Amino acid sequence: MKYSKEQTADLLLKIENSLREYLLKNNIENPIIIGVHTGGAWVADWLHKALGFKGKAASLNISFYRDDFSRVGVNPKVEPSEMPVSIDEKHIILVDDVLFTGRTTRAAINEIFDFGRPLSVTLVVLVQRNGRELPIAADIIGETLELDNNKNIKLLGPDPIILEIIDKEN
Amino acid sequence: MSENEKRDLKEKNLNQNNAVSQKHLRHFLDIENLPKSLILDILDLAESFAGVSGQPVKKVPLLRGKTIINLFFEASTRTRTTFELAAKRLSADFLNINIDFSATKKGETLLDTLRNLEAMHCDMFIVRHPSSGAAEFISKNVSQNTSVINAGDGRHAHPTQAMLDIFTIRKYFPDFTKIKIAIVGDILHSRVARSLMHALRILEVPDVRVIGPKTLLPKGIEHMGVTSYVNMDEGIKDCNVVIMLRLQNERMDSSFIPDEHEYYNLYGFTPKRLGMIAKNGIVMHPGPVNRGVEISSEVADGDRSVILQQVSNGIAVRMAILSLSMQP
Numbered sequence: 001m002k003y004s005k006e007q008t009a010d011l012l013l014k015i016e017n018s019l020r021e022y023l024l025k026n027n028i029e030n031p032i033i034i035g036v037h038t039g040g041a042w043v044a045d046w047l048h049k050a051l052g053f054k055g056k057a058a059s060l061n062i063s064f065y066r067d068d069f070s071r072v073g074v075n076p077k078v079e080p081s082e083m084p085v086s087i088d089e090k091h092i093i094l095v096d097d098v099l100f101t102g103r104t105t106r107a108a109i110n111e112i113f114d115f116g117r118p119l120s121v122t123l124v125v126l127v128q129r130n131g132r133e134l135p136i137a138a139d140i141i142g143e144t145l146e147l148d149n150n151k152n153i154k155l156l157g158p159d160p161i162i163l164e165i166i167d168k169e170n
Numbered sequence: 171m172s173e174n175e176k177r178d179l180k181e182k183n184l185n186q187n188n189a190v191s192q193k194h195l196r197h198f199l200d201i202e203n204l205p206k207s208l209i210l211d212i213l214d215l216a217e218s219f220a221g222v223s224g225q226p227v228k229k230v231p232l233l234r235g236k237t238i239i240n241l242f243f244e245a246s247t248r249t250r251t252t253f254e255l256a257a258k259r260l261s262a263d264f265l266n267i268n269i270d271f272s273a274t275k276k277g278e279t280l281l282d283t284l285r286n287l288e289a290m291h292c293d294m295f296i297v298r299h300p301s302s303g304a305a306e307f308i309s310k311n312v313s314q315n316t317s318v319i320n321a322g323d324g325r326h327a328h329p330t331q332a333m334l335d336i337f338t339i340r341k342y343f344p345d346f347t348k349i350k351i352a353i354v355g356d357i358l359h360s361r362v363a364r365s366l367m368h369a370l371r372i373l374e375v376p377d378v379r380v381i382g383p384k385t386l387l388p389k390g391i392e393h394m395g396v397t398s399y400v401n402m403d404e405g406i407k408d409c410n411v412v413i414m415l416r417l418q419n420e421r422m423d424s425s426f427i428p429d430e431h432e433y434y435n436l437y438g439f440t441p442k443r444l445g446m447i448a449k450n451g452i453v454m455h456p457g458p459v460n461r462g463v464e465i466s467s468e469v470a471d472g473d474r475s476v477i478l479q480q481v482s483n484g485i486a487v488r489m490a491i492l493s494l495s496m497q498p
Contacts, residue, residue: 064218064231065231065232069496070498073497073498074232074493076211076212076214076215076490078214078215079218080217080220110231111230115225116226
């Protein structure tokens with residue numbers, strides 16, 4: 001099942017508005033927006049622009065922080081993380097497209113702490129689905145889906161960003 | 171079986187020993203039989219690891235829980251320390267075994283030393299040895315899950331040095347098929363030159379020249395797809411990359427070269443000769459540098475020299491090789 005461009009845009013607007021409220025409520029100014037490569041980075045760039053920040057959002061490639069190296073190894077085509085500014089004493093908005101098992105978020109938080117000591121980390125996801133394996137929850141969520149195990153959520157992008165639910169590859 | 175078939179079979183066997191598949195390494199012993207795609211994978215992965223050195227915490231947890239042993243039977247500073255840093259930046263546990271002071275001096279055989287180290291559940295040996303073929307010998311005698319990396323064996327190969335050299339070259343010249351490269355000096359005894367010539371052939375560099383006195387150029391070297399020059403000025407003309415080799419002091423006393431002074435006159439890389447290479451050309455050297463023997467200080471320290479970048483790049487490239495050899 002494919003979301004339309006407009007349906008995905010509605011989800012993006014929803015997390016944008018929730019994030020604005022959240023930042024206001026928690027008195028957070030000038031947060032650093034960091035997207036998880038690749039889908040999360042597209043959403044992060046979109047939010048970064050929508051909130052009126054200059055340049056591009058920071059991006060994390062968590063390949064070197066995954067917990068399954070002993071099982072699946074590392075893909076040689078890893079695009080490096082891009083962290084253009086210091087994150088020390090800053091509020092971090094961590095953005096991913098999908099929250100599923102929580103393992104990617106764990107790896108991302110570990111990597112963030114190798115760049116410095118942020119004041120806080122807030123998790124924003126476009127979609128969360130059932131299947132959490134770690135005690136990790138998002139603060140801002142576009143949509144919550146209950147999906148069968150054989151389904152995957154995929155993001156097409158970066159322009160336009162379109163959400164798609166597909167059958168898992170074997 | 172024809173000679174060609176025999177050669178193909180030998181190459182196939184070597185391939186299997188080197189790389190489990192086109193994608194994964196098991197041991198990293200030589201470049202000779204690696205597919206181009208795997209060489210490019212190593213370079214790409216090294217590119218990603220290069221960023222780790224710029225992080226406040228210069229470490230990623232990829233090889234956490236793995237144990238790597240540096241098994242050096244020969245002196246080394248750069249190679250030994252960059253392997254150590256590479257392993258540590260991947261969060262592996264790392265041991266340096268100095269063979270000079272170890273049990274082999276007390277009469278223990280190499281295989282006994284190996285078995286003992288393996289009994290300590292190590293996952294990888296990084297081997298440097300004065301004898302050609304030593305790393306391969308060790309790779310055939312370790313258990314199934316232990317990887318062996320060749321950090322230089324006799325006159326045979328120094329594949330990680332060649333990898334960091336081509337990584338450095340790619341930073342300046344992304345298209346290998348459009349450059350001229352010269353390797354200058356003691357080609358005959360140089361494992362660096364051998365590994366480099368193989369790497370450059372696989373990467374399809376169209377013009378590779380080897381330059382040195384006749385006594386230091388192996389006979390029949392043209393079979394490796396290179397052109398040999400005895401005259402340095404002719405050889406380096408318009409080259410984009412000039413790789414100087416260390417003139418090993420131990421060759422001085424023999425009949426290989428006349429004397430240091432004359433060698434410098436004939437093959438020393440001087441500022442005057444720097445003017446003969448391509449305008450965008452770079453100067454490389456695997457180290458340690460003999461100033462005033464094969465290269466002048468002005469050139470070695472000048473703005474065309476990438477010698478220290480080679481050292482930095484060595485860490486990222488070795489991180490890539492270590493992690494690809496530990497792939498499941």
